[in-house]
């Protein structure tokens with residue numbers, strides 16, 4: 001009998017030769033075989049989205065391939081990586097499961113206004129955007145069906161616009177007849193105001209409702225715009241009721257957008273809200289490699305790693321750093337080496353140093369350090385693996401910024417200032433005794449400086 005790894009190897013080879021690279025990378029590659037008892041193959045998947053997709057779309061293929069390979073009927077069973085991790089924590093003696101979780105550690109008018117470079121092909125998948133990418137792909141394949149609206153949220157420059165437009169570009173490539181419209185929330189607002197001023201509201205409505213996919217970017221700018229929100233509410237309902245796809249992005253969850261009407265907040269949560277978190281080092285290196293290849297730049301691997309180590313805020317700044325290095329190398333007429341990068345980025349680091357550190361910077365850093373989502377960091381979950389990073393982020397916000405306690409509480413999902421005081425006291429108390437935690441906090445602080 002084949003063991004779980006050999007069976008999975010053969011199965012994934014089958015999938016690789018029978019599907020596109022995109023499908024393979026999105027759905028097959030992240031799967032880990034957990035056990036195989038001769039009839040049931042248990043597979044661990046990164047998210048519920050992956051599990052739904054496997055059950056709906058891929059399980060039948062798996063059974064077929066498994067039959068060809070083993071000449072027997074194999075049932076797949078799907079569990080989530082998080083379940084495996086939890087089980088591993090509860091049962092640390094179970095080496096096979098422990099090993100799996102260790103491996104886990106390595107590791108989105110007539111004019112559509114789409115940027116043709118924002119494609120799935122140019123998008124590097126990492127831990128922070130895996131779920132968003134998978135959801136985007138599903139929506140591009142079956143708009144208006146499963147996840148409506150699809151709502152991406154997360155910090156600046158993390159790829160929300162890219163992923164959103166990739167949906168539009170892929171859909172148009174596969175189905176050129178699709179009517180896709182991408183706008184920023186400001187463009188929506190301006191069009192609406194112009195329509196009122198020029199008595200062309202009917203035309204405006206046709207323009208926005210006669211589409212198959214409507215994408216509105218950065219909807220946090222709807223905050224406090226009552227009239228626009230009212231109009232968008234009707235646009236939303238019209239599209240939704242006609243099974244048209246809506247894709248939205250924001251820098252925060254709908255509940256946290258100031259003065260956003262309750263009925264919009266609740267509608268935005270009907271579909272799939274999915275966050276994008278900052279890329280880890282490995283993903284940053286992969287993004288740089290891809291960008292260097294697209295720009296025909298020759299850069300040694302250790303130099304790429306060096307750049308990725310220096311710029312860890314967001315992908316836009318990472319790309320900015322690479323352009324700066326490129327320009328510097330042209331100016332000096334020298335190849336791109338680590339020494340040259342050091343020179344090129346020195347000024348950049350200085351200007352970053354002069355920037356005021358914000359609570360959001362601290363939240364991003366702490367969340368990526370502890371591999372948790374911003375949502376969890378700011379949320380109410382009481383697991384120790386989340387409470388501790390949350391308290392550390394509050395403590396650092398208090399120590400490293402000049403924000404008041406109520407302001408810090410507000411930025412952590414609207415918590416009371418007494419919660420912040422409690423967190424600060426608690427962390428101050430623990431670091432006196434716990435050298436490991438002291439070191440972790442020092443690491444985070446030096447990364448923030």
Ligand SMILES: Nc1ncnc2c1ncn2[C@@H]1O[C@H](COP(=O)(O)OP(=O)(O)OP(=O)(O)O)[C@@H](O)[C@H]1O
Pocket residue numbers: 108118122123124125126129154155156157158159160161162163218251287315316319
């Ligand atoms: N995973 C990725 N792979 C490749 N490129 C990426 C990735 N994520 C982001 N980028 C690139 O980083 C830049 C910034 O991304 P994008 O504009 O989509 O961010 P955003 O989250 O929409 O930011 P904002 O909130 O400021 O609108 C773009 O050039 C985009 O192509």
